[in-house]
Amino acid sequence: MKITCPKNQFLYGVNTVSKAVSNKTTMEILQCILIEAFDDCIKLTANDTELGIETVIQGTILEPGKIALEAKIFSEIIKKIPDNDVYIETDEAGKTNIECEQIQCSIMGRKGDDFSHLPEIEKENKITLSQFDLKEVIRQTIFSVSDNENNKLMTGELLSIENNKLTVTSLDGHRISVRNIELQESYSKMEVIVPGKTLSEVSKILPGEAKDTVNLYLTDKHILFEFGDTKVVSRLLEGKFYNIGQMLSNDYETKLTINKMELLRCLDRSTLFVKESDKKPIILKIENEQMNLMISSQIGSMKDQISISKEGKDIVIGFNPKFLVDALRVIDEEEVTIYLMNSIAPCIIRDETSSYLYLILPINVSNSNV
Amino acid sequence: MKITCPKNQFLYGVNTVSKAVSNKTTMEILQCILIEAFDDCIKLTANDTELGIETVIQGTILEPGKIALEAKIFSEIIKKIPDNDVYIETDEAGKTNIECEQIQCSIMGRKGDDFSHLPEIEKENKITLSQFDLKEVIRQTIFSVSDNENNKLMTGELLSIENNKLTVTSLDGHRISVRNIELQESYSKMEVIVPGKTLSEVSKILPGEAKDTVNLYLTDKHILFEFGDTKVVSRLLEGKFYNIGQMLSNDYETKLTINKMELLRCLDRSTLFVKESDKKPIILKIENEQMNLMISSQIGSMKDQISISKEGKDIVIGFNPKFLVDALRVIDEEEVTIYLMNSIAPCIIRDETSSYLYLILPINVSNSNV
Numbered sequence: 001m002k003i004t005c006p007k008n009q010f011l012y013g014v015n016t017v018s019k020a021v022s023n024k025t026t027m028e029i030l031q032c033i034l035i036e037a038f039d040d041c042i043k044l045t046a047n048d049t050e051l052g053i054e055t056v057i058q059g060t061i062l063e064p065g066k067i068a069l070e071a072k073i074f075s076e077i078i079k080k081i082p083d084n085d086v087y088i089e090t091d092e093a094g095k096t097n098i099e100c101e102q103i104q105c106s107i108m109g110r111k112g113d114d115f116s117h118l119p120e121i122e123k124e125n126k127i128t129l130s131q132f133d134l135k136e137v138i139r140q141t142i143f144s145v146s147d148n149e150n151n152k153l154m155t156g157e158l159l160s161i162e163n164n165k166l167t168v169t170s171l172d173g174h175r176i177s178v179r180n181i182e183l184q185e186s187y188s189k190m191e192v193i194v195p196g197k198t199l200s201e202v203s204k205i206l207p208g209e210a211k212d213t214v215n216l217y218l219t220d221k222h223i224l225f226e227f228g229d230t231k232v233v234s235r236l237l238e239g240k241f242y243n244i245g246q247m248l249s250n251d252y253e254t255k256l257t258i259n260k261m262e263l264l265r266c267l268d269r270s271t272l273f274v275k276e277s278d279k280k281p282i283i284l285k286i287e288n289e290q291m292n293l294m295i296s297s298q299i300g301s302m303k304d305q306i307s308i309s310k311e312g313k314d315i316v317i318g319f320n321p322k323f324l325v326d327a328l329r330v331i332d333e334e335e336v337t338i339y340l341m342n343s344i345a346p347c348i349i350r351d352e353t354s355s356y357l358y359l360i361l362p363i364n365v366s367n368s369n370v
Numbered sequence: 371m372k373i374t375c376p377k378n379q380f381l382y383g384v385n386t387v388s389k390a391v392s393n394k395t396t397m398e399i400l401q402c403i404l405i406e407a408f409d410d411c412i413k414l415t416a417n418d419t420e421l422g423i424e425t426v427i428q429g430t431i432l433e434p435g436k437i438a439l440e441a442k443i444f445s446e447i448i449k450k451i452p453d454n455d456v457y458i459e460t461d462e463a464g465k466t467n468i469e470c471e472q473i474q475c476s477i478m479g480r481k482g483d484d485f486s487h488l489p490e491i492e493k494e495n496k497i498t499l500s501q502f503d504l505k506e507v508i509r510q511t512i513f514s515v516s517d518n519e520n521n522k523l524m525t526g527e528l529l530s531i532e533n534n535k536l537t538v539t540s541l542d543g544h545r546i547s548v549r550n551i552e553l554q555e556s557y558s559k560m561e562v563i564v565p566g567k568t569l570s571e572v573s574k575i576l577p578g579e580a581k582d583t584v585n586l587y588l589t590d591k592h593i594l595f596e597f598g599d600t601k602v603v604s605r606l607l608e609g610k611f612y613n614i615g616q617m618l619s620n621d622y623e624t625k626l627t628i629n630k631m632e633l634l635r636c637l638d639r640s641t642l643f644v645k646e647s648d649k650k651p652i653i654l655k656i657e658n659e660q661m662n663l664m665i666s667s668q669i670g671s672m673k674d675q676i677s678i679s680k681e682g683k684d685i686v687i688g689f690n691p692k693f694l695v696d697a698l699r700v701i702d703e704e705e706v707t708i709y710l711m712n713s714i715a716p717c718i719i720r721d722e723t724s725s726y727l728y729l730i731l732p733i734n735v736s737n738s739n740v
Contacts, residue, residue, distance in 0.1 A: 300477035
């Protein structure tokens with residue numbers, strides 16, 4: 001193989017596909033980026049067998065061929081060479097010369113015959129949405145994905161499409177995050193569970209312009225994200241996602257509206273008093289037009305109060321403040337509305353139209369000093 | 371104790387003295403910041419017994435007293451409270467209330483009777499220099515301090531004053547860094563060895579304005595840095611520093627002048643090919659008006675070339691590229707001059723007046739393929 005591309009093309013390509021390079025494996029081929037130069041197209045691919053990314057870069061093919069290069073050293077060389085044309089040449093044995101200006105680097109590559117290509121995805125069930133929307137919806141739900149591999153389904157997010165609505169749901173046993181997006185077109189009902197890791201890597205490489213779109217293709221086993229010259233293919237998590245419908249009751253005994261930043265800052269401060277080994281709750285005491293917040297642990301204690309507007313009953317309820325913080329951070333509205341039933345039922349933070357909904361389980365505070 | 375200070379005063383104070391809070395100890399008092407409010411002066415102190423820092427902050431004393439607060443939680447509370455006046459009140463038992471606007475925090479403090487104050491330093495041997503100069507000279511020499519505690523003296527830097535010259539020297543067995551600064555006044559000859567950690571912490575809290583000065587006071591056992599309302603006291607390292615005079619010969623067989631950034635970028639790239647377990651040198655082959663650079667390791671190989679101007683013999687010599695990179699990074703000149711004797715003698719990078727001098731030992735490359 002002999003190719004020439006500007007450094008910035010390699011840099012873009014390597015940064016894009018590197019997200020699918022495995023760093024937890026001992027299989028050397030999974031730590032590689034495959035460069036293929038055929039038919040006027042220079043393609044970079046990485047694939048850790050769960051998640052695969054390929055992208056096309058602009059350059060000139062002087063002699064077609066392919067080579068698999070160890071991702072770490074190749075990307076570091078690309079980063080550190082001058083901003084100029086880069087010439088790459090490989091020999092029969094896999095020895096790869098990377099040249100830029102007067103600099104000549106040489107590393108050993110692999111022929112790449114054992115490289116696992118991205119699976120071919122049937123392009124039947126296609127959904128189109130704006131890159132901005134996809135990136136946002138990932139940010140707004142990814143934090144409540146579980147990192148506990150024992151409960152595999154909780155490590156993914158449910159993408160469910162019906163008519164012109166995409167609903168994204170994640171949950172970790174303590175809380176549920178739901179976001180709804182309106183789509184331009186209407187689709188038949190589809191549901192897939194996408195690994196959290198896939199979504200988080202996709203959100204990193206998506207440019208995220210509102211005017212640009214991303215196409216999603218769904219099959220039984222895979223999801224394909226296609227944007228620009230980049231394709232991301234991921235395995236799906238198999239199984240039946242949790243039925244959360246019955247938890248999302250619209251009933252409430254207390255409804256309160258509160259300034260988001262004020263509440264967020266107070267809760268964020270209160271996390272200073274949470275000890276890993278002894279998770280004390282923050283206790284919210286809602287009385288008339290005021291929320292009193294209290295936390296007390298081995299570290300110390302904090303009290304604060306915030307004005308609210310309230311409909312319904314007074315209530316005392318405790319939460320892990322971090323869970324409230326996570327939800328409030330991804331809500332863009334200036335004011336949030338919180339719905340409460342009683343001190344042992346979950347609270348729900350949602351807007352009027354349920355474009356977002358965050359459910360958080362309380363911590364029992366009946367024995368606490370309040 | 372009852373005091374009120376603006377948040378930003380506490381923040382400044384805590385950030386300043388925190389550098390002397392020990393985080394390697396199990397002695398709880400060493401993890402504390404002492405707040406003392408007496409005689410119209412609110413003073414914050416931290417002292418890990420090697421290094422101590424105290425600073426004065428502006429505020430109002432409502433009731434004099436003192437308290438030692440755990441540095442980590444106190445500084446986090448200060449960071450997270452609103453930008454407004456902060457009221458601190460302690461009771462007999464050490465319980466400390468920190469109040470800001472409607473927020474009330476409470477943590478347990480210690481009476482601070484077991485807190486070790488900074489030692490009193492005789493203010494006899496005083497040296498004055500600009501904060502900028504001190505900060506710069508630390509940055510330009512600190513990297514070649516050894517982190518190996520077995521060779522205690524190498525973990526410090528020699529500050530030697532004679533007439534109107536301050537010379538700062540550090541070495542780690544592989545290289546030597548020397549910087550000379552001209553002082554405004556003349557002083558009698560003095561030499562102290564200051565722990566590298568002290569200098570690195572001082573450089574972090576020194577504002578570093580060229581127009582502002584810092585006073586150094588030297589005793590047998592201690593050095594005191596005084597600037598603004600802040601005092602830093604450190605133990606000195608005791609012993610006789612290495613005599614480096616005989617190594618800093620002015621003789622050379624090869625003198626070459628080279629563009630600093632070009633050399634630095636090339637060497638920096640070459641570090642990609644250095645493996646922790648197998649430190650291959652970068653080989654410099656100096657021939658006529660050209661430097662050829664080569665490195666070859668298990669990872670791969672790199673060749674580069676740079677134009678130079680040369681006096682004297684051609685030479686081939688090898689170095690750990692990281693050591694050259696460290697020195698070149700802190701030289702501000704556009705061109706550097708390198709003096710070489712032979713392939714087993716150290717190279718010296720210095721300017722005409724020896725305001726700086728970096729000596730680096732070579733790696734024997736006689737067996738390498740060059």
